[in-house]
Amino acid sequence: xxxxxxxxxxxxxxxxxxxxxxxxxxxxxxxxxxxxxxxxxxxxxxxxxxxxxxxxxxxxxxxxxxxxxxxxxxxxxxxxxxxxxxxxxxxxxxxxxxxxxxxxxxxxxxxxxxxxxxxxxxxxxxxxxxxxxxxxxxxxxxxxxxxxxxxxxxxxxxxxxxxxxxxxxxxxxxxxxxxxxxxxxxxxxxxxxxxxxxxxxxxxxxxxxxxxxxxxxxxxxxxxxxxxxxxxxxxxxxxxxxxxxxxxxxxxxxxxxxxxxxxxxxxxxxxxxxxxxxxxxxxxxxxxxxxxxxxxxxxxxxxxxxxxxxxxxxxxxxxxxxxxxxxxxxxxxxxxxxxxxxxxxxxxxxxxxxxxxxxxxxxxxxxxxxxxxxxxxxxxxxxxxxxxxxxxxxxxxxxxxxxxxxxxxxxxxxxxxxxxxxxxxxxxxxxxxxxxxxxxxxxxxxxxxxxxxxxxxxxxxxxxxxxxxxxxxxxxxxxxxxxxxxx
Amino acid sequence: xxxxxxxxxxxxxxxxxxxxxxxxxxxxxxxxxxxxxxxxxxxxxxxxxxxxxxxxxxxxxxxxxxxxxxxxxxxxxxxxxxxxxxxxxxxxxxxxxxxxxxxxxxxxxxxxxxxxxxxxxxxxxxxxxxxxxxxxxxxxxxxxxxxxxxxxxxxxxxxxxxxxxxxxxxxxxxxxxxxxxxxxxxxxxxxxxxxxxxxxxxxxxxxxxxxxxxxxxxxxxxxxxxxxxxxxxxxxxxxxxxxxxxxxxxxxxxxxxxxxxxxxxxxxxxxxxxxxxxxxxxxxxxxxxxxxxxxxxxxxxxxxxxxxxxxxxxxxxxxxxxxxxxxxxxxxxxxxxxxxxxxxxxxxxxxxxxxxxx
Numbered sequence: 001x002x003x004x005x006x007x008x009x010x011x012x013x014x015x016x017x018x019x020x021x022x023x024x025x026x027x028x029x030x031x032x033x034x035x036x037x038x039x040x041x042x043x044x045x046x047x048x049x050x051x052x053x054x055x056x057x058x059x060x061x062x063x064x065x066x067x068x069x070x071x072x073x074x075x076x077x078x079x080x081x082x083x084x085x086x087x088x089x090x091x092x093x094x095x096x097x098x099x100x101x102x103x104x105x106x107x108x109x110x111x112x113x114x115x116x117x118x119x120x121x122x123x124x125x126x127x128x129x130x131x132x133x134x135x136x137x138x139x140x141x142x143x144x145x146x147x148x149x150x151x152x153x154x155x156x157x158x159x160x161x162x163x164x165x166x167x168x169x170x171x172x173x174x175x176x177x178x179x180x181x182x183x184x185x186x187x188x189x190x191x192x193x194x195x196x197x198x199x200x201x202x203x204x205x206x207x208x209x210x211x212x213x214x215x216x217x218x219x220x221x222x223x224x225x226x227x228x229x230x231x232x233x234x235x236x237x238x239x240x241x242x243x244x245x246x247x248x249x250x251x252x253x254x255x256x257x258x259x260x261x262x263x264x265x266x267x268x269x270x271x272x273x274x275x276x277x278x279x280x281x282x283x284x285x286x287x288x289x290x291x292x293x294x295x296x297x298x299x300x301x302x303x304x305x306x307x308x309x310x311x312x313x314x315x316x317x318x319x320x321x322x323x324x325x326x327x328x329x330x331x332x333x334x335x336x337x338x339x340x341x342x343x344x345x346x347x348x349x350x351x352x353x354x355x356x357x358x359x360x361x362x363x364x365x366x367x368x369x370x371x372x373x374x375x376x377x378x379x380x381x382x383x384x385x386x387x388x389x390x391x392x393x394x395x396x397x398x399x400x401x402x403x404x405x406x407x408x409x410x411x412x413x414x415x416x417x418x419x420x421x422x423x424x425x426x427x428x429x430x431x432x433x434x435x436x437x438x439x440x441x442x443x444x445x446x447x448x449x450x451x452x453x454x455x456x457x458x459x460x461x462x463x464x465x466x467x468x469x470x471x472x473x474x475x476x477x478x479x480x481x482x483x484x485x486x487x
Numbered sequence: 488x489x490x491x492x493x494x495x496x497x498x499x500x501x502x503x504x505x506x507x508x509x510x511x512x513x514x515x516x517x518x519x520x521x522x523x524x525x526x527x528x529x530x531x532x533x534x535x536x537x538x539x540x541x542x543x544x545x546x547x548x549x550x551x552x553x554x555x556x557x558x559x560x561x562x563x564x565x566x567x568x569x570x571x572x573x574x575x576x577x578x579x580x581x582x583x584x585x586x587x588x589x590x591x592x593x594x595x596x597x598x599x600x601x602x603x604x605x606x607x608x609x610x611x612x613x614x615x616x617x618x619x620x621x622x623x624x625x626x627x628x629x630x631x632x633x634x635x636x637x638x639x640x641x642x643x644x645x646x647x648x649x650x651x652x653x654x655x656x657x658x659x660x661x662x663x664x665x666x667x668x669x670x671x672x673x674x675x676x677x678x679x680x681x682x683x684x685x686x687x688x689x690x691x692x693x694x695x696x697x698x699x700x701x702x703x704x705x706x707x708x709x710x711x712x713x714x715x716x717x718x719x720x721x722x723x724x725x726x727x728x729x730x731x732x733x734x735x736x737x738x739x740x741x742x743x744x745x746x747x748x749x750x751x752x753x754x755x756x757x758x759x760x761x762x763x764x765x766x767x768x769x770x771x772x773x774x775x776x777x778x779x780x781x782x783x784x785x786x787x788x789x790x791x792x793x794x795x796x797x798x799x800x801x802x803x804x805x806x807x808x809x810x811x812x813x814x815x816x817x818x819x820x821x822x823x824x825x826x827x828x829x830x831x832x833x834x835x836x837x838x839x840x841x842x843x844x845x
Contacts, residue, residue: 007830012499091492170499242830254839255831261841327491333499338492354498362500367563368605370505373778377724382827386778404829404836412497419503420605426495 001203001230004250006243008380009235010413012170012334014209015360019293019300020173024181026287026304027317029076029107033308034086034345035061035099040137041144042068047099053080056110058284061099064132070145070348071135074101075286075306077108089311089330089347093340101308112282119192119279124153127196127279134278135285135348140164140175140239140268141331143349146275149267152260153198159263161194162248163204163272165213166232166239169332172352174289175269177302179206179213182273183220187227189272192279194226197265202227203248204269207234236334237380237411241266255407290346292318296325296355305346311353312342321355326363329354333361334412367420375414375424381407385414385424392427397435405431509564511720515713516571516768522709523702526633527579529647531702535574537583537651541590542570549599565604569593572612572769575703576761576808577619580631583651585623589615609815610775613808620808630665630699663699666759667804670751679748690754703764714767726780728766730787731794732757738795750799760798765790765807775815782818782825789814 038044045062049055055074062072081102085095116122116130132147152158163186167175179186186204194202204221206214208231221227232238232247242253244266251262259266270289277283287307293300298319305314311328315321329336330350339353346353375385383404391400405428414424524532546566547557561567573593577586593615601607620627634640642650664672666687673683688698698705717723739753756762761769770776770790777786790810797806828834 007827010501012497012501093492252839253831254841255829256838257831257841327498329496329498334497336496336498338496338498339490340492341490356498361498362502364500364504367505368603370508370565370605370773371776371778372508372773373783376778376827377780379827381830382832383829384778384822384826387822402836403826404832407829407831410495416497416499417501417503419505419508421500421504423494425497429495 001228001248003230003232004247006235006238006247006380007382008378008413009237009243010378010416011234012236012416014170014234015293016171016173016176016209018171018295019291019302020176020210022177022301024174024177024289024302024304027306027309027314029103029105029306030309030313031103032081032310033075033078033101033103033306034310035072035075035101035308036086036088036345036347037062037072037097037099038088039072039143039307039347039349040070041142042066042070042148044097045069045072047083047097049080049083049099051080051082054078055080055101056108058112058286059110060133060284061101064135064145068145068148070137070147071133071284072099072307073135073284073286074110075308076101076103077106077110078103087341087344089339089344089350091337091340098345112284115282116279120195124150124196124198127192130278130282131196131275133284134274136271136274136278137285137348138268139270139274139288139348139351141335141349141351143347146267146271149265150193150196152258152265153196156258156260157263158197158199158260158265160201160203160249160265161190161197161199162244162259162264162266163190163202163269164239164241164244164266165204165206165210165217165269166244167210168207168234168236168239169334169336169352170236171293171354172291172332173293174291174302174351176210176213177291178270178273178289179210180216183213183216185273185276186269187217187220187224187272188280189274189276190227190267191224193267193272193275199265200226203230204228205230205232205238205244205248207232207238209234236413237409240380240409240411242409243380285348288346288348288350290314290350291352292354293352294325294329294354295357295360296322298322305350307348308345310342311339311344311346314346314353315342315355322357324357324359325355326358326361327354327356329356334416335410364421366422369420369422372419374417374419378413378417380411380413381409383408385428388431389422389424389427392431397431397438400431401435406435408432505563505565508722509568511722512568512717512768513564513571515716515720515722516568516575517713519703519706519709519713519764520571520575522706523575523579525636526697526705527631527702528634528636528641529644530642530650531579533647533651534577534579534581534583534586535702538574538577538586538590539567539570541587542566542573542594545591545594546599549595549603553599553603563604566594566598569598569611569615572703572764573615575764576612576616576701578627578630579702580629580650581626582653585619585626588622589619592618605774607774608818609812610769610772613769613811613815616808617812620803628664628668630663630668630701632663632699633697633705665700665704665804666698666755667798671804674749680743680751681747684751684755690758700759701761703768704759704761707758707763710763710767714763717767717771723767723771724780724783726783727771727776727787727790730784731766731770731791732762734788734791735762735795738792742799756795756798760805761807762794765794765811769807770811770814775811775818777818777821777825779822779825779827781827782821785821785825786814786818789817 086098088096593611597611597614736753739756742750793810
């Protein structure tokens with residue numbers, strides 16, 4: 001397949017070999033599961049159970065609300081112990097509403113929606129509804145509700161569904177294992193999604209450091225003429241949606257548009273497998289494959305983990321941590337987030353739990369920028385990180401925005417390559433957050449202003465009406481006949 | 488076990504750092520430097536040491552004044568490059584005080600007055616060189632023919648001490664002009680360039696470095712070797728050297744073809760003076776050159792053009808240092824005008840049009 005070059009990017013130390021040859025193992029059911037109502041982009045779910053409720057496996061615990069949301073299901077049978085605020089699996093460590101489920105150890109299934117016998121005869125809406133009620137979100141880490149993304153065919157003419165199996169983050173190999181071990185389910189899920197999207201063509205993109213996955217998928221896809229498996233070069237961040245789209249089709253997604261605007265929708269391979277299970281068997285999203293790896297993990301593994309499992313228990317299942325653990329990361333080392341504690345749960349977006357040693361993080365004191373320009377050469381978005389950082393350091397956020405800080409995808413290539421160890425992405429994330437907050441404030445101020453001026457206009461109109469009424473009354477009293485004529 | 492949440496990712500890093508970068512540059516300079524120290528003997532070695540020590544001393548002083556530990560002065564290695572390049576840009580038999588004054592201006596004025604590492608607008612080594620060139624033209628243009636160490640012509644250790652540290656050693660008997668200086672003086676006497684060129688060593692001899700000049704102006708092959716090494720290590724890219732040397736060569740070739748009596752050839756321009764040292768080691772200084780590749784091309788072309796103009800029309804025979812400094816001044820402007828195109832946007836910064844859009 002003809003591929004197109006993407007600009008910039010790096011070749012980090014991948015260290016996938018720590019876990020890539022470890023087959024997926026299921027983890028025993030923990031005694032207690034912690035299920036945040038918000039495990040996805042959008043509005044948090046609304047609980048449909050009370051403390052004390054006995055629940056079956058697969059039962060809805062919280063339903064989605066609004067257009068962009070997702071439900072939460074019981075990963076096993078048991079009893080709701082509490083619904084309370086607990087620390088979120090987020091660097092802030094802020095509390096988030098969480099359902100605590102005590103497992104009864106029976107793992108009894110509840111009633112599930114019926115399997116859709118022939119998904120290709122079903123309507124697109126039916127597929128989307130099934131995906132929505134199954135709580136499926138983008139499992140690559142973005143956690144955008146998949147049903148919403150499957151609705152893109154309504155407003156856009158789509159040509160290609162790209163299944164993202166690039167897995168360009170170092171260490172992570174959960175997608176690799178899913179593709180190797182469940183290639184048929186991935187391909188079937190992809191075909192169902194393409195059907196829902198109305199996209200005639202499917203490309204499954206895998207970085208060429210995963211030859212077994214490519215072989216397995218090629219085999220699984222051989223029966224379907226519209227499914228192609230593309231081996232893309234190893235180049236971080238190949239798995240970024242827009243960059244992958246460009247590498248496969250040569251189409252460059254305009255700024256502030258979606259890949260759907262150029263006829264392409266990108267979904268993760270694990271998401272496709274979840275769609276397969278939801279459509280073919282009615283099974284909601286209850287678990288996911290997590291790569292547990294890093295130099296400080298005794299036995300790196302790929303684990304099928306129930307959502308809500310505490311990270312500490314998952315790490316214990318992998319032999320525990322060694323003393324030289326320096327950082328605990330959820331996701332990959334490039335774009336993942338540091339965890340505030342080991343007492344947070346695995347959620348839908350947790351693709352990896354990494355415990356990295358100091359030798360792996362290669363942290364170093366920040367030195368002055370020597371303007372080497374590496375960040376400019378390696379930026380896959382064509383930005384000038386050195387200049388943006390200089391603006392942000394002096395709080396000139398508008399200047400930074402003018403030269404594109406909001407177009408930064410936070411891939412981390414610049415920070416990775418910086419010889420002065422300047423945490424560039426940290427600056428950009430700060431700026432993006434501040435700019436968004438300022439925008440919100442400005443909108444709020446504008447809204448207030450609009451309300452106030454509307455209020456004033458209303459008062460003015462009322463006063464005007466009063467004045468006119470008074471004038472009319474006066475005119476009538478002076479000339480009583482005039483009114484009568486009009487009447 | 489420690490839980491650290493203090494910054495955004497990435498939580499891994501390439502193996503590069505500032506020290507490694509700086510010491511790679513020094514390694515790349517080493518072969519040419521050793522060759523030149525051998526070529527010009529003990530006085531050159533003394534001068535090299537004086538320059539390095541003065542620069543390091545100035546750096547340590549500045550670090551102390553800003554309340555930083557002076558040991559850190561050496562740790563990033565940047566001052567070693569400044570001192571090294573400055574030494575290479577001086578006539579090898581110059582007296583010690585020329586080197587000391589140049590070092591003070593380079594490190595105190597050009598670097599630390601602007602805020603230290605990464606903050607300087609102008610290349611410190613070139614500021615040092617230009618200050619002494621303008622102030623002490625006699626000492627700065629007294630070049631000696633090469634007298635390789637341990638050869639019969641070489642001065643003894645004691646004589647050499649006298650050359651560098653003594654008072655008023657007259658170089659009248661032995662000094663010679665550099666080739667660029669020679670053709671300039673001859674031209675002023677009315678002798679066409681193509682005739683005076685005949686009195687100079689052949690191009691191949693020029694290339695090998697057995698001719699009068701500053702230390703870094705000789706040994707072109709070794710400088711080139713160092714430059715290619717830096718490119719291989721991805722410390723520098725081809726953009727600045729190729730743009731600068733290419734411009735110099737093209738201008739030299741065109742004008743010497745049109746008027747061989749007035750203009751030196753392109754090859755002569757490349758192989759004489761500090762063209763190669765400038766292209767690979769001075770113009771490519773990170774701090775004072777543009778950060779984008781397109782900016783670097785413009786920067787290199789500018790240096791090539793200015794070097795050629797200064798050499799051809801100005802009072803000074805050699806123009807690399809001036810050209811580099813002039814283009815340094817333009818770097819912030821080049822940085823503003825030569826940004827890469829942002830993904831998904833036009834060069835002007837608007838989102839790319841969609842198919843079907845107007």
